[in-house]
Amino acid sequence: MSLHLIVVGLNYRTAPVEVREKFALSEQDLPQALKALKRTMGILEGVIVATCNRTEIYAVVDRHTLCGHFIRSFMEQWFNVPRMEFNPYLFMYEDDQAIDHLFKVACGLDSMVIGETQILGQVKDAFLLAQQQGATGTLFNKLFKQAITVAKRAHSETSIGESAVSVSYAAVELGKRIFGRFDNKKVMILGAGKMSELTARHLSSNGAKEVWVVNRTFSRAVELADKFDGLAVPLDDAMERLQEADIIISSTGANRYMLDKDSVEKAMLKRKGKPMFLIDIAVPRDIDPAIAGLPNVYLYDIDDLEGIVETNIMKRKQEAALIESMIGEEREAYHQWYATLGVAPLIRGLQEKTASVHERTMESLLRKLPELDEHQIKVIGKLTKSMLNQVIHDPILKVKEMSAEKRGEAVMETFTELFGLEEDVERLKAEMNAQEKARTAGNPASKEAKPGEKPTSGAASLLSQLAGALR
Numbered sequence: 354m355s356l357h358l359i360v361v362g363l364n365y366r367t368a369p370v371e372v373r374e375k376f377a378l379s380e381q382d383l384p385q386a387l388k389a390l391k392r393t394m395g396i397l398e399g400v401i402v403a404t405c406n407r408t409e410i411y412a413v414v415d416r417h418t419l420c421g422h423f424i425r426s427f428m429e430q431w432f433n434v435p436r437m438e439f440n441p442y443l444f445m446y447e448d449d450q451a452i453d454h455l456f457k458v459a460c461g462l463d464s465m466v467i468g469e470t471q472i473l474g475q476v477k478d479a480f481l482l483a484q485q486q487g488a489t490g491t492l493f494n495k496l497f498k499q500a501i502t503v504a505k506r507a508h509s510e511t512s513i514g515e516s517a518v519s520v521s522y523a524a525v526e527l528g529k530r531i532f533g534r535f536d537n538k539k540v541m542i543l544g545a546g547k548m549s550e551l552t553a554r555h556l557s558s559n560g561a562k563e564v565w566v567v568n569r570t571f572s573r574a575v576e577l578a579d580k581f582d583g584l585a586v587p588l589d590d591a592m593e594r595l596q597e598a599d600i601i602i603s604s605t606g607a608n609r610y611m612l613d614k615d616s617v618e619k620a621m622l623k624r625k626g627k628p629m630f631l632i633d634i635a636v637p638r639d640i641d642p643a644i645a646g647l648p649n650v651y652l653y654d655i656d657d658l659e660g661i662v663e664t665n666i667m668k669r670k671q672e673a674a675l676i677e678s679m680i681g682e683e684r685e686a687y688h689q690w691y692a693t694l695g696v697a698p699l700i701r702g703l704q705e706k707t708a709s710v711h712e713r714t715m716e717s718l719l720r721k722l723p724e725l726d727e728h729q730i731k732v733i734g735k736l737t738k739s740m741l742n743q744v745i746h747d748p749i750l751k752v753k754e755m756s757a758e759k760r761g762e763a764v765m766e767t768f769t770e771l772f773g774l775e776e777d778v779e780r781l782k783a784e785m786n787a788q789e790k791a792r793t794a795g796n797p798a799s800k801e802a803k804p805g806e807k808p809t810s811g812a813a814s815l816l817s818q819l820a821g822a823l824r
Contacts, residue, residue: 356397356413356414356415356492357413357414357415357416357420357447357448358411358412358413358414358447358448358451358452358492358496359411359412359414359420359421359424359445359446359447359448359451360409360410360411360412360445360446360451360454360455361409361410361412361421361424361425361428361443361444361445362402362407362408362409362410362443362444363376363407363408363409363439363442363443363444364406364407364408364409364444364463365406365407365465365655365656366463367442367443367444368439368442369656370636370638370654370655370656371638372438372439372442373405373406373407373408373636374636374637374638375432375434375438375439375637376403376408376428376432376434376439377403377405377408377636377637378401378403378408379606383401383403383479383482384482384486386401386431387399387400387401387482387483387486387488388486388488389427389430389431390410390412390424390427390431390488391486391487391488393423393424393426393427394423395414395415395416395419395420395423396412396413396414396420396423396424397412397413397414397415397490398412398413398488398489398490398492398493399411399412399413399483399488399489399493400412400479400480400483400488400489400493400497401479401483402458402475402476402479403479404472404475405520405548405634405635405636405655406464406465406520406636406655407458409458410424410427410428411451411455411493412424413490413492413493421445425440425443449684452496452684452687453680453684455476455496455497455500456499456500456503456504456680456683456684457680458472458476458500459472459473459476459500459501459503459504460473460503460504460507460508460513460676460680461473461504461507461508461513462673462676462677465520465523465655465658466520466522466523466658467513467669467670467673468508468513468669468672468673469520470508471520471547471551473501473504473505473508476497476500476501476504477501480493480497480498480501492691495687495690496687499683499686499687503679503680503683506679507676507679510675510679511672511675511676512668512672513669513672513673513676520548520634520655520658521548521551521552521554521555521604521634522551522555523658524552524555524602524632524634524653524658525552525555525556525559527632527653527657527658528600528602528630528632529559531630531651532599532600532630534559534560535556535559535560535561535562535600536560536561536562538561538563538599538600539563539565539597539598539599539600540556540561540563540564540565540598540599540600540601540602541564541565541567541586541591541594541595541598541600541601541602542556542564542565542566542567542577542583542601542602542603542604543567543568543591543601543602543603543604543605543611543612543639544567544568544603544604544605544606544635544639545566545568545570545573545574545576545577546604546605546606548604548634548635549566549568549577549602549604550577550580552602552604552634553566553577553580553581553583554581556581556602557581557582563583563584564578564581564582564583564584565578565583565584565585565586565591565594565598566578566583566584566585566586567585567586567587567588567591568585568588568605569588569605569607571585571587571588574586574587592616592620595612595616595617595620596619596620596621596623596624598620598629599627599628599629599630600629600630600631600632601629601630601631601632601640602631602632602634603631603632603633603634603635603639603640604634604635604639605635605639606635607635607637607639608637610638610639610640610641611639611640612631612639612640612641612644613641613644614641614643614644614647617629617631617644617647617650618647621647621648621649621650624649626649627649628649628650628651629649629650629651630651631644631650631651631652631653632652632653632654632658633652633653633654633655634654634655634658635655636655638654640652640654642654696752696765698777698778698781699752699765699768699769699774699778700749700752701777701781702769702772702774702777702778702781703745703748703749703772703774703777704745705777706772706773706774706777707741707742707744707745710741711734711737711738711741714737715730715733715734715737718733748768748772752764752765752768
């Protein structure tokens with residue numbers, strides 16, 4: 354069975370925020386979405402990367418020509434959005450393009466602010482969750498770990514991550530362009546999550562002295578405010594203080610507007626012409642877009658942040674070229690690893706066949722020479738086994754080497770025919786497929802081993818045996 358890697362999704366490059374927000378996934382909903390994706394026809398493995406800038410579905414499929422259709426059906430049903438509304442904004446990459454895209458996303462090369470590091474943690478979390486949910490298998494366990502590794506290498510071996518730049522940083526930079534300084538401004542932050550903390554950190558480092566943190570869970574607002582000598586404000590009191598705020602930055606996980614036009618309009622009447630600056634970095638959006646039409650109100654959403662940060666951008670692009678080279682190397686390394694998966698049954702089959710020949714030969718020898726003692730039998734057995742292993746040693750090395758080349762499939766077919774391994778290879782492949790299905794169906798005896806544990810029975814055990822053949 355020929356397997357393919359694909360990614361289908363939409364991101365800030367292909368879809369505006371009003372489309373992306375329809376496909377936002379909360380942490381609470383993501384496990385169920387993964388289960389639904391795994392049940393989708395043709396999907397063998399799956400990972401969903403969902404951030405404010407992207408919703409991307411990575412899948413291992415058996416029929417790439419149809420699976421794009423099945424993934425679109427999943428998106429239509431899960432997000433309750435008619436296909437015709439989102440089709441124009443979708444992208445789909447296959448095989449090498451899908452691998453390159455994942456590596457670029459993990460390295461921050463596909464981010465709105467090139468080189469940002471937050472996406473690496475998001476990709477890692479998405480993969481670990483999918484792994485915990487049993488949605489990944491042999492291919493994605495390897496590919497996503499490799500993506501995380503190359504991203505770490507990219508940030509440690511290049512200077513692309515220097516001068517911290519992220520969406521939250523861009524929001525603060527935009528505020529500086531409008532107000533110049535923050536030390537005489539009152540700042541209200543709606544939300545107490547990671548993005549809000551990053552925003553508060555940037556505001557504090559840029560001189561903000563009076564920062565209010567508003568959150569539905571007051572204890573979390575207190576915890577964040579304490580980190581930056583800010584003030585936690587209960588959600589019910591926030592609207593009363595709205596008229597005092599010069600800058601409002603919102604990043605919550607709410608599924609409705611936290612600020613509507615009427616509330617801001619009332620606050621502006623009390624501000625007597627003083628401008629109010631609002632940045633909405635949430636997806637779905639927290640702030641009603643209609644607010645932008647109010648006098649002296651300046652509203653920016655996450656899409657407006659693109660291009661705000663220009664400092665070091667040329668240097669980052671130069672470093673990105675180096676990372677592109679790393680990605681090319683990693684892609685080839687993945688190809689070579691994948692090729693060994695195909696050749697493993699061949700090698701295992703040949704080893705089993707030679708072992709069977711050796712066993713039959715020894716049985717025949719013992720019948721013809723019954724006077725041999727135990728020591729003699731042992732010596733003859735070791736010598737004949739060594740001879741057989743030496744005979745197959747070079748062919749095994751060659752097929753491993755040649756399987757990674759462009760004509761790898763033809764080489765493996767020839768190898769199979771030369772040694773008469775057709776039945777052995779089919780049997781081993783059938784065992785792998787059957788046991789992999791058992792694993793993905795939730796059979797506890799066939800789940801993959803955790804790091805540091807030995808593989809249990811099932812697909813992991815068989816893969817471990819096959820891997821031994823490749824050493």
